[in-house]
Amino acid sequence: KQEVTQIPAALSVPEGENLVLNCSFTDSAIYNLQWFRQDPGKGLTSLLLIQSSQREQTSGRLNASLDKSSGRSTLYIAASQPGDSATYLCAVRLRKTSYDKVIFGPGTSLSVIP
Amino acid sequence: DAGVTQSPTHLIKTRGQQVTLRCSPKSGHDTVSWYQQALGQGPQFIFQYYEEEERQRGNFPDRFSGHQFPNYSSELNVNALLLGDSALYLCASSFGTGAEAFFGQGTRLTVV
Numbered sequence: 001k002q003e004v005t006q007i008p009a010a011l012s013v014p015e016g017e018n019l020v021l022n023c024s025f026t027d028s029a030i031y032n033l034q035w036f037r038q039d040p041g042k043g044l045t046s047l048l049l050i051q052s053s054q055r056e057q058t059s060g061r062l063n064a065s066l067d068k069s070s071g072r073s074t075l076y077i078a079a080s081q082p083g084d085s086a087t088y089l090c091a092v093r094l095r096k097t098s099y100d101k102v103i104f105g106p107g108t109s110l111s112v113i114p
Numbered sequence: 115d116a117g118v119t120q121s122p123t124h125l126i127k128t129r130g131q132q133v134t135l136r137c138s139p140k141s142g143h144d145t146v147s148w149y150q151q152a153l154g155q156g157p158q159f160i161f162q163y164y165e166e167e168e169r170q171r172g173n174f175p176d177r178f179s180g181h182q183f184p185n186y187s188s189e190l191n192v193n194a195l196l197l198g199d200s201a202l203y204l205c206a207s208s209f210g211t212g213a214e215a216f217f218g219q220g221t222r223l224t225v226v
Contacts, residue, residue, distance in 0.1 A: 004156075031212055043118075043204055044157070044217035089156055093212065100170050100211070102147070104156030 004092050006105035013080055014113050021075040021108045023090035028068065031095035035064050035075050037086040038107070044089065047075070080112045116141070118207050118218035126224045127195050135190040135221045139207030146188040147215065148180060149204040157204055163188050164211050192223075200225045 007022045023033070032051045036044040048057045048064040050073065056065040063076040073090060087107040094101055119138045127133050139146050145164045149157035159172035163182035177193045186207075192199055202222050206215040 034215065036217070041202075041222070043120075043219040044206075046214060046216055049214040091157075091215075095212070101172065102159050102215075104149075104158070106154075106156045 004090065004103045004105040006088075006090060006108050008108060009106070010109040010111075012111040012113060015080060015082060017080050017112075018076070018078050019080055019110070021077070021088050021110070023073040023075070023092075023105055025071045025073075025092045025103070027092075027094050028071070029094045029096045030066075030068055031093040031100075033064075033066055033073050033093070034091045035062075035073075036089045036091065038089060039086050047088075077110075080110075082112045082114050085110055085112050118143075118205055118216050120203075120205050120218035120221050122221060123219065124222045124224075126226060129195055129197060129225055131195050132191065132193045133195060133223060135192075135203050135205075135223070137188045137190070137205030137207075137218060139186050139188070139205075140216050143207035143209050143216070144186050145208045145211050145213075146182060146186065147206045147208075148188070148190045149206065150174070150199075151202040151204055151220070153201075160190070162211065169211060195225045197225050199223065 004025045034049045035047040050066045061078040066073045089107045090105045121136045147162040148160040151157040161171040166182045179191045182188045202220045204220045205218045208215045
């Protein structure tokens with residue numbers, strides 16, 4: 001069964017801390033991986049997209065890495081701010097001759113305390 | 115650039131009814147994907163449309179169907195609504211089937 005898991009499920013940190021969110025996947029046929037944030041009751045905002053041939057991507061205070069061999073991706077957030085409070089989701093696109101699908105993890109709920 | 119727009123934003127339907135949700139992709143995008151997100155869970159892939167054809171489909175029954183129009187906009191239709199169909203329905207667009215996806219704000223469907 002193809003699965004995407006995210007650890008931790010919830011995280012609460014004081015403002016200014018650096019933090020790491022984890023995403024793990026079991027299928028090696030990864031085409032790309034995308035990180036999103038979602039505010040309560042809202043749609044998804046794309047943060048970073050990593051192609052299977054890449055090892056990391058950076059945007060501002062965000063850095064995402066991809067290790068295909070271990071089936072893991074991490075999202076690093078530097079100098080966290082209260083505005084970073086949201087649910088963070090990773091989405092893995094799997095592509096083989098027999099299938100092409102996107103699987104989301106359950107998300108990590110982040111709360112940054114002022 | 116208006117981004118991905120979905121309508122309506124909220125909808126209440128009765129069990130057994132049919133519903134149509136609409137999505138306009140981001141300017142320049144030709145691929146539309148639909149997702150269902152139950153409360154507290156990650157989105158589940160329903161299907162993807164490209165060149166007016168369903169290209170990929172997730173594990174959803176035939177009650178879920180869709181359409182893509184020549185202007186790349188898309189509709190999601192759900193027949194014989196069940197209480198369990200209550201969810202946030204998200205539309206995502208991209209340029210090509212494997213490119214970065216951009217999401218709309220979703221349609222909140224409540225089935226009573």
